[in-house]
Amino acid sequence: MSTAIEKTDVLVVGSGFGGAIAAYHLAAGGAKVTVLERGPWLKSNDFEHDYKLGSSYTRAFDFVVGDGMSVLGGNCVGGGSVVYFAAMPRAPRFVFDRRGSIGRRMWPASVSRDTLDPWYDRLEESLSVTKQDWSDVSYAGGLWAAACDHAGRTANPLAVAIDNSKCVNCNWMMAGCRFEAKQSLTVNYLPAALAHGAEIRPLHEVQHLTRTSEGNYRIHFDIIHEEDYRLRNGSGVIEAKIVVLAAGAAATPVILQRSETHLGTMPHAVGRYFSGNGERLNTAIINEEKAAEILGLSRGDGPAYAANQIGKGPTVASWDKLDGSLPEYSRYSLEQLYFPPGLGTILAQAPDATGPTWFGRDKKEILKNWKSWLTIFSMTEDDNEGVFGPPPATGNAHRISQQMLGRGNLSYKPTRNTWHGWNQADAEVKEILEKDGLAKVMPWTNDLVGAYTVHPLASCRMGDDPRTSALDDRNELRGHSGIFVTDGSAVPGALTVNPAMTIAALAERAVPGIVQAARHRGVPVTYGAPTPTGYKSGTKVDLPLLRTPAGV
């Protein structure tokens, strides 16, 4: 039997924004690229409109319950981009000057809104990010806008990566977009990476890394059963000169923790400083008569609203508190969101309940009003207080259900600062939506599964200070040259807006450095590929190549 180990130039762990972007550029530049993705490879026709366990709705997701924080993330080829809502705002300028829990600027000096803007520009082109018009806004977004206006606030249609000409407003985008309206990575970076020879292997869950005497890395993985993720169908090893870790902020640090006995001491910040992007949810039960009377809204066919089911996730956000002159922990955006049944309905609380708020008689009454629910998503500034405990036996969680549900080792005890932001956001949502009896509002309970984030960040973050950051400002893991981290775990802290655009921009920004490192290790690769949908370069003027480190 041959004991030869398979070899590749660059091994990418995860195929979400951090993985797909790196894979595309490196493959286009001439490197042999292999992508290992823990989840299945679902094609557009696999994206079902079905809540049944085992449908794409549960196959594409991972819900990991921790101690004080639960994380919902993507688990398929395309990662978060398959299940996300495609809201693509740039992070506001003040975010890059945040000090957070360390009392000094937490971002690397080389990263600011100005230095990131060219990369954001590139993403807007490659992911077809467009500014929505009011005609694109869903009923739920319109209602939120009208309520904000009524309460003296502003509200903006979001910039999104959605082709509205294909969108049917089915609100199933969390199960993957059947209509290819959503610009997931499966319709841009990943097919472009494949066209340049990259190989993507689904259902390969990386467990840990080891190092060879030549300084290469060996990536140890298990093969996961395609339907029951609790089952494993073997394991394997691949050797690579460069490793790009992009398994998501709830998994990347766990792989590194498990690798520590093989690779040596990890930076202190691996598995620490986790941020839930300061996220918090409120559910409002809209009074339909008041919505008609106070806001003058009408769907023309009866109710003023009653349209919770219709739309495309979030379409409108209020940014009045994205004001850099306000103190830290009091800045946030308030975004209309759709949360489909099954994934959080249990956490919504019944306002004015005489008994329990999340179950029982009063809860059932608000479930009967589900069509008139409006969900508001607050993205605040938290304190990076999440810490990962010892890693589980495999993966990043002990899996309970065949898909989706697992128990992880993330611990998150919200600080007073975090609660301050949440409380302020809750109060403002209440003030806006309860004005003149428009609605009754309650935040989701934290008592069942802790706080809830769909945007895990910062668990292996970049920075200038080795004591509080795991990566240098080129996304390379401190003390372990040749390992780069390009997913949400590299983002230093909460962004006050949806983070996909910033995660992707940071990944684009990291690529020249990864190319340089690969060249130093003898990989014949160059940097300079155009945006992945190359046809656009002919119709839009392609962006100039950005300044790259010397020698690339």
Add this chain to the structure above:
Amino acid sequence: MQQAEATPIPRTTHDATLTLEAFADTIVPGEKRWPGDRSVAGAATGGGSVAAGALELLRWDATGIHDGLDDLAALANDHATQWAEEAGVELDPTVPPFVSLDFSQRTELVARLTRPDHPEKEFWVLLSLFCNMAFDSAAHLHTAQALANGHPGLRAMGITQPDADGLWRFQNHGYGRRLARLHPDTTPSGSPA
């Protein structure tokens, strides 16, 4: 495993079923299925979690909770017995202790078991989660089929029927007009400045 028709259901499984139904009915209450229904308390109109198929979902191995259900039911009954002793409530020996409690007593006990400081909280929250999912998403059924069969949860929530191909599409999706002033510091591409 399917029971052979002639085999009587073991008492423990029967008790577990009644207990789990009573627990599910506490999470999303419903109307009694028949006049002498003991597990469903009848605390709300329309079908609740039990009519929505809670037991079918819980006993499906895909959930991962299926193996421990009899133990959970036994534990719920132990807690019910203890709760009844503390509260001076006399239990009906013909049904499992949890089932013997009335709806408000069951509610009080479930609230206690799911409190953040309860040592078994995770189990009870997990059980509650699936009881809720049976109602709010019919996670044991194909959604279109569940709707066509009048699933009580999806129907109560007002979820519409999909198109003939099983996919949802909404032609009318918004109010189509400007409804607020834009934030003054918005970039040309629609981001915060």
